[in-house]
Amino acid sequence: MALNDINAQEHAHLRVACSNCNLRELCLPVDLSTEEMLRVEELSHHKHCYTAGDYLYRAGDRFKSLYAIRSGSFKTRVLNADGREQVTGFLMAGEIIGLDAISTDVHQCEAVAMEESEVCELPFARLEELSRDIPSLQHHLHKIMSREIVRDQGIMLLLGSMRAEERLAAFLLNLSQRNAIHGMSPTQLRLRMSRLDIGSYLGLKLETVSRAFSHFQEEGLIQVKARAVEIISLPRLRELVNK
Amino acid sequence: MALNDINAQEHAHLRVACSNCNLRELCLPVDLSTEEMLRVEELSHHKHCYTAGDYLYRAGDRFKSLYAIRSGSFKTRVLNADGREQVTGFLMAGEIIGLDAISTDVHQCEAVAMEESEVCELPFARLEELSRDIPSLQHHLHKIMSREIVRDQGIMLLLGSMRAEERLAAFLLNLSQRNAIHGMSPTQLRLRMSRLDIGSYLGLKLETVSRAFSHFQEEGLIQVKARAVEIISLPRLRELVNK
């Protein structure tokens, strides 16, 4: 079965090997023995494929598994009683998604693919079992959850104390940094999300986001062509955030 | 040594027993055996006392322990490079504080007591050990971390999509609910924090917070006397948030 035969709607299962995965150091601790690695692979040997717009899960879905993003990207968003919505994150390869659901066994937010994407399913009950036997895996899981808390606090700082252009600059710098982690260019960004989504994430209206992009371009900070953004001056963008 | 002899500056140690603690069901899973309970008590038998303004920890401090608040309350805040600050939470009895530090082994934010407060220290390495042996404790820890993530996402929704008065109403309702959990009145609130802190938490200036309080009072929603707030109409306050 060739990769491009997979229909995302079927959530096709595919065997994968963590030991060969080039994202290994993002998902797993570094010091696993061969035997431990085999046990982990047994846990997460199922891969699922999605296309843009597909839901990985919806608010209210019963929680069973975390997901490690193997390729592509997702956005997560929370919905209010009255339909108000807030994009809470844009997640890319190597990141773990679904941590919010552990608290109640029900997904609190929803996750939507922003492009062709693949995830490894990590049944959480098995993950807990395994992490009881493998201390470094246990600690790694704790770090991942803690990192999510730190990330969220950073966004609270952004939403609570920064103005529109500072928020957008921080957003671009964050994308740049995460691009770099994956060995991609820190200055050539291909945005996977709309201005509306960026606005929701940054607590701004889409028009404000668009104007900020235009203004950055006028100032020679970036070059914008729709969703292709080139950062001309990383230092000046950083200045903008820290002032 | 009597309780009121304790000097907060000394962070005096006191033996405490979880099994007698009336906050037990907030900190611990319900189904611990007597033997397991004894082991947990061994983990967390140290209590520390603080007075208003004392730091529980500062950003940059090496991470060693989580803390369970036994009495009183703390605020946590993150600081930016340029001195910008954001209050990220107001924590009260029964809540666990310090989860953000697990990710890097260094505290990312700082925690300050808002009144006379006591905490139980939970050395994290020991907590991890213990939770390897006691699956329900392990799962409980995961739930606590996940709950923090959900809480943070709720604040992101508030900061990103609500207007000033909606934010304040949500804040008051949250306090009311947590008061109720502790068997206290859901309508008689004694605020432990200043308008400045509320403003920082809600992403507003203190004047805006003050005006919103005044306006709520004019509308007959609440009765404000400095930091003593009486909620007159919970339903109308809820309406405000969900519209």
Add this chain to the structure above:
DNA sequence: CGTTTGGCTTGATATATGTCAAAATAGACT
């Protein structure tokens, strides 16, 4: 008991961002 101090309230005004509307552009589909 009067003074000091920090926190809170209130008013007048400024400004960043939202709102509404229209045009431009880019992608998707025949």
Add this chain to the structure above:
DNA sequence: AGTCTATTTTGACATATATCAAGCCAAACG
């Protein structure tokens, strides 16, 4: 290629919140 649709940009204007400034109040203190 050409039409259709969704997304993005841009402009004019409205408004929520910030800013600046003054006065008020209550707890703390000499």
